[in-house]
Amino acid sequence: MVEPLLTVRELSVEYASKRGQVKAVTDVSLFLDKGSTLGIVGESGSGKSTLGFAILNLVPSPGRVVAGKIMFDHTDILKQNEDNMRRIRGAEISMIFQDPLTSLNPLLKIRDHFTELFRVHSSTNHEDSISRAGQLLDDLGIARERLSDYPHQFSGGMRQRVMIGLALALNPKLVIADEPTTALDVIVEAQILELMKKLKDAYGLTLILVTHNIGIVAEMADRIAVMYAGRIIEMGPTNDIFADPLHPYTKGLLESAPNILHPERSMRPIPGSPPDLITLPTGCKFHPRCPRVFETCRMSDPLPVECKRRLVACHLYA
Amino acid sequence: MVVIGAITVLAVVMMTILSPYISPFNPSAINVGPLLQPPNSRFPLGTNHLGEDMLSRVLWGGWVMLQVAILSVVICSIIGVTIGLVGAYAGGFVDKISSLVMDSIYAFPGLVLAIAISAMLGPGVINMALAIAVVYIPSYFRVVRSQVLTVKELTYVEAARALGAKSRRILTRYILPNLLPSVVVVITLNFADAILTAAGLTFLGLGVPVSTADWGWDLTYGRQLLFSGAWWVIGFPGLMIVVTVWGFTIMGEGLSELLNPKLREIA
């Protein structure tokens, strides 16, 4: 068996705040094989974005990785010094951000975004950089002349294409997409997802897709990890989880989404709200909202166990 | 930070108020000691060229400045806030005119305008206060105006209006409380600037008559004594001005940081 491209083991990330330590990510373990797509799903505050940043060792202060190990292609990410990490970022692991308007430098032309990237990471000269950028824009469906434009002159969808272009420019081994379509309207969203699928197949990308939208994940991901309160509570092949969600939260998530195949089924939101990440409930973090809660749930935090070809952290299956 | 500033200011004010009781000599009493003595055990801050005790002069020296500052701030804040409120709330022509007038005043370097007014009005505490007050009215006006304009459009004010609340009531119950924090910040910074401008005016000879013990005057005298190296004549009074202004500035900056949540969050 080939070793996974990315392995995360027992990762925990905390933010220091005036009221105490915010436990954004707790004890997260996952792996990712080359060429596959992992979807990380969760509500806002579930820790999914922080997880993405942690893989790049870019957790913004006052956040810190407090425990765990991240192995990417034989490299221990958390042990790398800043110079090495800079070489990895953008070239080996790259990130697509949520809001392309605020993620592009408003004072730089699109062309300069690319040339700057090439200048920092490779020895490509200026002309070659520009032509390479032009090629990328072709792949992305943007006219080459637009290289000399500024970000605010593009529409939302096109800006996101530029972001994707920047993320793919140096043929990274791993791409992390953090809510790539959340800031876009539905039609553009569909186009971007199409584009991403096409590029994924064309370049053989390994992709982590972080989102709160299960619909996207259903389309794009081979495997899903569902996060709640900083923990992965269910992880496994997409089809399996969709067909038969095990964890009550996963079930709740799927039921609360509109279902075009069964429009007569009413959407059922999960009662209650996500927990405060500073003072978490005891035992299983989902128990206050769980429809199938019982005594053990209040007392101990369930560990992930294997069940039906996936991992589930729930006492129902322990 | 606010606390440090407040304490500093309080200390200076206390010192000035208590000066008649704690000052060893009458600050304007000449020849109490040998002329131009550097600090020594008898005169801890030395004496100036008239033989006046520097310690006493330093203790007394803040009086005029504080009076002028308080007076000018009171006048100027009341006028500025009122015009700001009226202008912004009434809107339209009134607003445009008042903004234009304020912008014109604001176009002058503060000290220059104060100099012009002082030159016309003559010396004296009240005249100084008036001159300085005029210069800073636009600051209050602008802050109040921008706040009022923001709050005016807020939904809950519209709701109140829809319920038929009278203008005056809206002003006092809704808008005024929102203004208070910003105005307080402007007041503290105004104090700092007013003291500096007052010192400047006195330094140029436009402030109070010569005989009064005043830090600004000490600096003017001190100029002539510079070549003889008598640093203590300008050093101590100057330091007092710096400390006082610094106290107010720190207070103002601390307050504005407290009120500006964006900067605070970064902590």
Added chain:
Amino acid sequence: MPQPQQGGLLTLRSYVVARVLLTIPMVLLLLTLVFVILRVIPGDPVLLHFEKAASPAAMDAMRHELGTDKPLINQYIDYVWGLLHGDMGKSMIDYSPVSQQVMSAFPATLELAIYSTAFAVVLGILLGVQSSRRFHSAQDHGIRTFGTITYSLPVFFLGMVLQLTLAVGLHLFPTGGRIAIGMEPVGLTIGSFHIATGLFTVDTLLEGNLVKFVTALRYLFLPTISLGLVICGTFIRMTRSNMLETLRMDFVTAAKARGLPNRVITYTYALKNAFLPILTMIGLQFAALLAGAVLTETTFSWPGLGSYLVGRIGFRDYTAIQGAVVFFGLLVTLVSLVVDLLYAYLDPRVRL
């Protein structure tokens, strides 16, 4: 101030027009304000000028010469009309044209203003950037305290301290004046063209005389440092807060995620974005700068507009005072206008 909207070049043009038009009523109000202060309030400036009762004949003569015997409205119209033609009236001392005196004193102030602003901005940006990069550290606090202390210093006090230590004590710099006797630059004469800017540092270079140039710099040094230090506090504070804000923005995180090094991020990304507000701040600070200049000139006997103004007060030359004050006001208005237009031009969000 109306903000330019996103749009085409047409919008920039219309903003420029609107902005310039707005200046006209402001200038008018400005002139009226000075007129009110210096003519209306005291009642009769001529009387004030001759504080002891001089002969009525002498006073009437002056009134007639200056035109203050006309009704107030006429005086006002004469005043504004005169100013439109660059006539600031006649000095009460010798009836010589005030505008000439003002214009000859102005270059000295301009030179001081340029150098101190440059010093303050450069120092402010350097310290502000440093402060933002070492956020919340001892260095950060130290720099911020430095900023508040310099702001609290009366500029004449700082000037005198510098004079005491560096000039009198260490003899490194002259205590005052603009240039040593015999060292005044004569500018450049090509054929029948004479070029002299009035800025000594420039003129000495035009002349090609390095000794004079260095002397001019020596005399400039202490006044520039005094004024510059007092002004730099605002720039430190503004740079720091702009940098902090910009560094938190998404495009900075995105840049880091692309592996761009810190140096690039600080300068190309953060500072470039923070730069525009600094430009506006220079405009806003200009008035304060001039106020400080008046005091600095007095302290260092620097023969600029500030010294002129203060001197004329001693002589009770009210027309001259009026002229100087008007000039100051116009100067600030002009600079604000230029800065606003420059800002609109430089922000690509507006331009294209």
